[in-house]
Amino acid sequence: MATIDFDNVQKSYGEVHAIRDFTLHVEDGDFCVFVGPSGCGKSTALKMLAGLEATSAGSISIGGRDVTELGPGKRDIAMVFQNYALYPHMSVRSNIGFGLKMRGQDKADINRRVEAAAETLELTSYLDRRPRALSGGQRQRVALGRAIVREPSAFLMDEPLSNLDAKLRVQTRSEIVNLQKRLGVTTIYVTHDQVEALTMASKIVVMRGGVIQQIGSPDTLFAEPANIFVAGFIGSPGMNFFRGPVEIENGRAQTRFGEQVVPLSVSPDRLPRGEAIFGIRPEHLKIGGETGGTPVSLGLVESLGTEKILHFPTPEGQAIHSLQKVIGSDDAARDSTTMLARVIDDRRYSDGEHVRVALPEGKVHVFDPETQKALS
Amino acid sequence: MDNIAGHKSSLTWAVHISVALLVLLWLLPTLGLLVSSFRTADQIAGSGWWAAPFPQEESLQLRTAGPDEMTQDGDLYVIEGNLLEQNGAGDLDISAWGTSARDVSAYAPGKTAEMRGGETMTLEEDGTYRLTSAEAFEGRGERVFVSATVPPEFTLDNYERILFSDDSREGMAKAFFNTLTVTIPATIIPILIAAFAAYALAWMDFPGRALLVAAVVALLVVPLQLALIPLLRLHLSIGIGKGYMGVWLAHTAFGMPLAVYLLRNYMVGLPKDIIENAKVDGATDFQIFTRIVLPLSFPALASFAIFQFLWTWNDLLVALVFLIDASGQTTVMTRQIVELLGTRGGNWEILATAAFVSISVPLVVFFAMQRYLVRGLLAGSVK
Secondary structure, eight states: OOEEEEEEEEEEEEEEEEEEEEEEEOOOOEEEEOOOOOOHHHHHHHHHHHHSOSEEEEEEETTTEEEESSSSSSEEEEEEOOTTTOTTOOOOHHHHHHHHHHTTTOOHHHHHHHHHHHHHHGGGGGGGGEEEEEEEEHHHHHHHHHHHTTOOOOEEETTTHHHHHHHHHHHHHHHHHHHHHHHTTTEEEEEEEEHHHHHHHSSEEEEEEEEEEEEOOOOHHHHSSSSSHHHHHSSSSSOEEEEEEEEEETTTEEETTTTEEEEEOOOGGGGGEEEEEEEEEEOOEEEEOOOEEEEEEOOOOOETEEEEEEEEOTTTTOOTHHHHHHHTOOOOOTTTTTEEEEEEESOOOTTTTTEEEEOOOOOOEEETTTTBBOOO | OTTTTTTHHHHHHHHHHHHHHHHHHHHHHHHHHHHTTOOOOHHHHHHHHTTTTSSEEEEEEEOOOOOOGOEEEEEEEEEEEEEHHTTTTSOOOOEESSTTTTTTTBOOOOOEEGGGGGGGEOOTTEEEEEEEESOOOOSSOEEEEEEEEOOOOOOOOOHHHHHOOOOOTTOOOOHHHHHHHHHHHHHHHHHHHHHHHHHHHHHHHOOTTTHHHHHHHHHHHSSSSHHHHHHHHHHHHHHHOHHHHHHHHHHHHHHHHHHHHHHHHHHTSSSSHHHHHHHHHHHHHHHIIIIIIHHTHHHHHHHHHHHHHHHHHHHOHHHHHHHHOOOOOOOOOOHHHHHHHHTTTTTTHHHHHHHHHHHHHHHHHHHHHHHHHHHOOOTTOOO
């Protein structure tokens, strides 16, 4: 049980800075998720915490103890790897007990703890098998068992679910969360899947290009993204963006979305003059009102039963053409000239249908076009 | 669309045929050697090894009894008996016979031959003969050439002679054990050293590592003949001299570049995550080496062991330079076979047997270890 602190950690490979100014405090018992597109440095950060990569500058402490210069075996952590990294030549029992054996525990004690861990993960009947005789999900549980049997002060998990099929992934996701809650061990979890991050984390660290973009709870990240990147990355589908004028009327700021005038909840003196970038989540868009809003013609309609994703073109002149670079290619389903709305109702929509789209007040996010930071 | 699923490319057949040809190319001489080693010198001279399993027409040179057996029948002096029994040739059916080396099958069985000096001879199919002459026989018995069908016969005499003969010029037993004495340590020592080196070069970070790997690769192309004389002088000057210690060290040194290179390449290919996980689990480098890397590298260790074993087993040059001295007590099999070629060059049965004795151990080693060459130990560790 321990807190984890990164203090201004840097990592560079020659001229290339993989991690810059990484400062983070993780509370004891937190489930902290590092999330970001591939190559954002999240795995490097985890490996530095594990001691598998050296830091270029800064310090890392676990439970108040500076571990920056310690080897991975001395940091009292356990790690679960993406491909499980089971020892293929050992039985499940020896795999789970390996860490304890390396620490010189006596045999009876190791056996007792391995049995207990196997019990927790329902692996008891597989203890004498080799990893190759196990299914993907079982291997994954062995990897977890190897971590929990040591009772370390922190778990580090590097995309442990990415090799499972979709159904098993959802199931294992909740198993890991429950396990972590029960054991109360501080956990750092790396993933590129924002759904995993939102559902599992008590604290999310969004990273991009080696720099932390925002740290916060899932709700905070969803409701108050710090910049365009976080807004576009978090949520499924991500936030819609459009360019709009900033107008002041009666001391209140407003913008336009097609024909609709959209009042803003941001005080006028914080807004840039002329234009700003606005964001609205697909689930906040109001579709199909009789009056108000702006009429659009639906492009693609993706139906998932009750839930439907409606595609429609961004109103003329309001598309942001540089957005692709900002958000990254994570959301391949759309380009910057298309907006998405997520609706849950019993109405049927068809391609080419004309509907009215309205932006409700108070749900519109405003971003500075220069810095891309959120304004509020 | 020839290469959609279900259609074999015609190239597959070319591959299969080439493989079959290669197998035959290697197998046939070995089989010939094996068969020849169980045959007698006469059989080898009479027919090829492929005829060994079948009965064959063979020409025997036999001799009748001498004047001691002579009896007098009226005017004639007569010698009677059974040609086959007297010569210990066994129970054969004579198909033809002759009294002159020029025409060994001049007469059919039962016919009477007229010979020089008024002698006549009658030979029956079962070998009974009657030799008559107007004058008393003198000297040795008459030579008779007999053609008979001999059933296939295999003998262990060659092996007995090669393996258990006390004659040091012929016996292979001593050389066999000497070779083992050279080969086993010369295989184990380089593996032990190279495995440690390979682990360090693959998984431990230290300055100059890449340079060391490059040096090892460079050493692969240095011919060992270059080092023979300097190394022998070194051995003599530090007091090792000629002997087993010297030959072990030489084989170790010459095998090391290949061993390090092979093992390092294999170890580098082991999944990084497994080794990192062991580090997080608290294992030291030595523990990672002995408990994770070494067991997982078994296929590479086995394949190098086979290489090194075969190479040291078949080696003549290094043994000649570093081991064999004037006393001849430390001779090895390759050397012994060379000697046999000189002294018993005509005796193919001896040479074939010696050769087969010398390849038997490599064959056993190969068949015992080859499954490790094929088996992938890594299945199931990473997905």
